[in-house]
Amino acid sequence: MSDAPNPSVAALRARFGAAVQRSAVVSGATIVWLAPGRAHEILAWLRDAPGERYDYLVDVTAVEYRDRERPLELVYQLRSLARNVQLRVKIELPKDAALEVDSVVDLWNGANWLERETYDMFGVRFRGHPDLRRLLMWETYSEGYPLRKDFPLRGRFSRSEQVRRALGADLSAHYSMEELSIAEAYDSLPAEVRERLAAGREGGKS
Amino acid sequence: MELTDPGIPGGGGQDALRSGFVSPNWVTARLDDLVNWSRANSLWPMAFGTACCAIEFMATAASRFDLARFGMERMAYSPRQADVLICAGRLPFKLAPVIRRVWDQMPQPKWCISMGACASTGGIFDNYAMVQGIDTIVPVDVYVPGCPPRPEGLLYGIMMLQKKIKKESVFDPSLRVELLADQRGLYLEPAAVDEVSEPFGNSVHQTRSA
Numbered sequence: 001m002s003d004a005p006n007p008s009v010a011a012l013r014a015r016f017g018a019a020v021q022r023s024a025v026v027s028g029a030t031i032v033w034l035a036p037g038r039a040h041e042i043l044a045w046l047r048d049a050p051g052e053r054y055d056y057l058v059d060v061t062a063v064e065y066r067d068r069e070r071p072l073e074l075v076y077q078l079r080s081l082a083r084n085v086q087l088r089v090k091i092e093l094p095k096d097a098a099l100e101v102d103s104v105v106d107l108w109n110g111a112n113w114l115e116r117e118t119y120d121m122f123g124v125r126f127r128g129h130p131d132l133r134r135l136l137m138w139e140t141y142s143e144g145y146p147l148r149k150d151f152p153l154r155g156r157f158s159r160s161e162q163v164r165r166a167l168g169a170d171l172s173a174h175y176s177m178e179e180l181s182i183a184e185a186y187d188s189l190p191a192e193v194r195e196r197l198a199a200g201r202e203g204g205k206s
Numbered sequence: 207m208e209l210t211d212p213g214i215p216g217g218g219g220q221d222a223l224r225s226g227f228v229s230p231n232w233v234t235a236r237l238d239d240l241v242n243w244s245r246a247n248s249l250w251p252m253a254f255g256t257a258c259c260a261i262e263f264m265a266t267a268a269s270r271f272d273l274a275r276f277g278m279e280r281m282a283y284s285p286r287q288a289d290v291l292i293c294a295g296r297l298p299f300k301l302a303p304v305i306r307r308v309w310d311q312m313p314q315p316k317w318c319i320s321m322g323a324c325a326s327t328g329g330i331f332d333n334y335a336m337v338q339g340i341d342t343i344v345p346v347d348v349y350v351p352g353c354p355p356r357p358e359g360l361l362y363g364i365m366m367l368q369k370k371i372k373k374e375s376v377f378d379p380s381l382r383v384e385l386l387a388d389q390r391g392l393y394l395e396p397a398a399v400d401e402v403s404e405p406f407g408n409s410v411h412q413t414r415s416a
Contacts, residue, residue, distance in 0.1 A: 137335070138300050146334050155334035159403035160396035162334075163342050166299035167306060168391045 006030035040102035054078035057108035062122040103129040121147040246368040247277035252288030257295030259322040259354040266357035285311035296324035338403035
């Protein structure tokens with residue numbers, strides 16, 4: 001990869017001006033920092049504008065730096081499958097304010113679990129997310145957000161308390177009934193699978 | 207198992223056989239020996255593989271190391287038809303109630319092998335998400351060290367378990383008592399859980415920040 005910035009940066013600056021805070025090229029990868037308030041609008045443009053077409057959201061994650069005064073950074077890794085181009089978008093969230101940003105699930109469906117994981121690990125709340133629950137830790141986990149720098153490596157509770165809470169967890173409380181049931185997904189199954197299930201329900205051929 | 211001489215007047219042995227006192231078609235044995243011999247040699251494992259140890263477990267079960275030689279012909283995959291729970295791999299807190307339920311569903315007599323460093327002690331995962339030794343959740347009979355243990359290591363652990371089983375008594379009901387959770391919901395004293403969960407080896411040099 002060359003050190004020339006991705007041409008999307010110039011296009012972003014021309015269109016959104018100061019909402020594009022700064023940009024950098026690191027190891028050949030272009031990074032662009034966006035203002036939190038306008039990030040959703042700009043990401044939507046990056047997805048839909050004819051010259052951009054970043055149709056694939058590779059990852060959503062966050063970075064908290066060792067230096068306490070630095071803001072928490074949200075990272076969106078975008079990829080245009082059609083043009084074979086990547087762009088990394090970052091949003092800085094100051095730690096003295098609420099860690100909130102607009103969800104991009106309405107733009108990329110795949111952001112659903114990525115944002116849930118970021119919420120689980122960093123405590124960033126995504127406005128407008130359809131189902132913002134913990135993903136990796138169980139839902140009743142109450143020790144905080146494990147990847148934050150102020151989180152102690154071994155957790156906040158004593159080991160016996162952690163074991164007690166883990167054993168006391170209600171298994172069925174970890175997952176909603178919708179997640180455990182495929183009944184609602186029936187209509188979205190392929191026709192062939194639907195046929196097979198229907199046959200099984202009647203007790204007929206397999 | 208020891209086969210005992212039926213105690214024929216006149217010395218027994220070959221003389222008794224020849225004289226027709228004893229049929230070669232029957233032997234006597236202690237009930238303990240007989241029961242333990244059959245139990246030890248038909249252990250059905252309930253595989254609980256969570257990590258790389260499970261790969262070594264699969265190798266142990268496959269043809270090169272052939273777990274079936276030790277009577278573990280059949281993988282149970284149903285706790286209701288299993289004798290020995292083999293936890294192969296690290297156990298996160300999220301899985302703790304699951305392995306406990308699997309253990310509770312297994313009928314007596316039952317045993318447990320903790321395979322690998324992580325299942326036995328938490329291993330390198332001395333962090334917020336990992337159970338520091340499954341013995342805080344279920345009672346363990348044999349610990350197999352290693353990261354992961356080679357199949358020979360697991361087989362050695364299984365042979366140790368067989369040795370242990372052969373020393374049990376079918377008339378000792380205390381061996382078959384189900385240990386229930388206390389009113390706090392723990393199977394060990396909280397102090398004991400904290401004690402076994404402390405870092406060890408090189409980890410003691412890490413600071414506990416909170």
